[in-house]
Amino acid sequence: MNGAGRPKPESGLELYAWIFMRISGIALLVLALGHLLIMHIVHNVDHIDFQFVAQRYATPFWRTYDLVLLWLAMIHGVNGVRTVLVDYVSPRGWRTASLASLYLLGFVLLALGSLAILTFQPPMAP
């Protein structure tokens, strides 16, 4: 509650994070709901197997769809958690540690997901 009026360097990051959350939010509304519709309503989860995925990933369209969904959702989610941590974790050490873990986790999940989407080789149709 002190240090008021202390000049702080202007940072553009928060501005871009804010506008990113709005744009990705709108995009995710379409992408995530579309994903849910296809995977849970149009197709029953019981019918989703290797064959189903292989068929979808034979064309670049669904790979791109999933890749965009993965990146937007991960960054949107990580940024949301970052906001919570920055708001409520005030001790410096804990804040740095929790943010570092968050970024590491986000990076690993993003890398693994991208790897799966990009390197998946559908077997030739019989």
Next chain:
Amino acid sequence: MQVTLRIKRFNPEKDKEPWWGEYKFAAEPTDRLLDALNYVKWYLDGSLTYRRSCAHGICGSDAMQINGSNRLACKVLLMNLGQKITIEPLRGYRVIKDLLVDMDAFLAKYRSVRPYLVTHTPDPEKERLQSPADREKFDDTTKCILCGACTSGCPSFWADGEYVGPAAIVNAHRFLFDSRDEGGEDRMQVLNTLDGVWRCRTIFNCVEACPREINVTRAIGEVKKALLYRKI
């Protein structure tokens, strides 16, 4: 009507912990809560401490938590509060004594946004003219009386006292959107930080708390948009 005021009392020279004082007396339903506080101070317990000045909802001195909401004691009637009324100091500020809180940090943040007309161009011969349409753009934010109710009601401020707070942003808005003002760049630099407007999570508590009915969250949103349009 019979009223019972439950007032959170704290005198740092005597008390280790805050305690609740209860005061029962007869009052008119049309009395304001400030009248009831005055009654307690003048006839029941002279040590009760609170701020008040104009008593007409314009000086912004007597903001406090009344039945859990931030209100001006001079702007609410007893008949609208029920017979048992709970009164606490504003949240988020250091309590100096009873209902009196330390507003220094709050006012320092207010000053940090340079809440006055800033010009660089030479003064015109006559007054600086402004169209009614341009005046309208910041009409809402001219109404602020700096009572501190909005900032005290803001969860972002509770979580991090470094946040500049809704009241300071409202007063920055007052000049950012004034066509005669030329100090926008300096104010934008103060506000375009994590502890500036970006700490606002649009919780709307400030709108609910404002005794002047300023749409605070809208004003903050307009500042955010102005920052965005300045960059793109």
